[in-house]
Each structure stands twice: as C-alpha cells, then as structure tokens.
Amino acid sequence: xxxxxxxxxxxxxxxxxxxxxxxxxxxxxxxxxxxxxxxxxxxxxxxxxxxxxxxxxxxxxxxxxxxxxxxxxxxxxxxxxxxxxxxxxxxxxxxxxxxxxxxxxxxxxxxxxxxxxxxxxxxxxxxxxxxxxxxxxxxxxxxxxxxxxxxxxxxxxxxxxxxxxxxx
Numbered sequence: 001x002x003x004x005x006x007x008x009x010x011x012x013x014x015x016x017x018x019x020x021x022x023x024x025x026x027x028x029x030x031x032x033x034x035x036x037x038x039x040x041x042x043x044x045x046x047x048x049x050x051x052x053x054x055x056x057x058x059x060x061x062x063x064x065x066x067x068x069x070x071x072x073x074x075x076x077x078x079x080x081x082x083x084x085x086x087x088x089x090x091x092x093x094x095x096x097x098x099x100x101x102x103x104x105x106x107x108x109x110x111x112x113x114x115x116x117x118x119x120x121x122x123x124x125x126x127x128x129x130x131x132x133x134x135x136x137x138x139x140x141x142x143x144x145x146x147x148x149x150x151x152x153x154x155x156x157x158x159x160x161x162x163x164x165x166x167x168x
Contacts, residue, residue, distance in 0.1 A: 006044075006141060010111070024054050027059060028056050052112060078115070079111070083122055117135055117136045140158070
C-alpha cells in the first residue's frame, strides 16, 4: 500500500509523579499544548489521523483532528507494538477505514519514541547491520512517501519544533 505518511511525536509531557505514577496517563504540559497547536498550523489536510491511546499522544492529536474527516482514530499499535510490527498494523488500519479513491492517501500518526524513529528507519533503509537512524524530538514531524513496507518509503521532510517556530 502506498501512502504519504506524516509521523508526529507527541509534545512535551509532564513527568511521572506520586499523583501520576502511570506513564500512560501523563498529560501534555503547556509547552506541549503549544507544540501541538503549531503542528496543526503546518500539517496539510489528511485522509486519516491515527493516534496512540496514551493521553499525551491523544492530546497532541486533538488540534489536528479538524484536518481529517473522521477526526482522531485510536490505534493501540502506536503505543504497544514493536517498530517492526507497525507498518503492517498501519496497513491493516488503513484498509479497514475510508480512504480516497484514486490518489495516494495522506495519513498522520501520532506516537512515541523510540518506536517512531525506529519505524522511520525501517521504512526508509532497513539494511543490515542496522536500519537508518532518525531522531524524533518531542513535537517533531516527518513526512515519508512510498510503500508502507520496510525500505519502501523515502524521507522527504523532518522538522523539529525549533524549525516550526521559525516558519512564517
């Protein structure tokens, strides 16, 4: 399956505390909320928006929801799958939902490290001894295009929040 894939790492999140001991429940900080709003200003209209079920990823995806006809869709693989499993999980999720007829679908995923960087490396250059190394900082976005399979995509864009702050 071919796709234009926008990969988004969640924004800055609160640290775990005694009151908030579960990693899954950490919310975005004010900085993280600002990062998510900035992402919504630069991402294009989407056919699908898939998010990890973890709170900080869902909160990052919320400002992006208006860009996709179905809003935010939860994909548990974005929180719990190994990077090597994610391409197939994405293909299955995309085949199960609405996609445009003739053109390549534009899809965004919102998730976590190290899964996102490892998945990008696998999608663009899976060769031994190790896949390509890509580092996704909090609130970063990458655009890939091609086939959703190991080695089937090319990295077209990688922007950190510092880059987004400089954008007009």
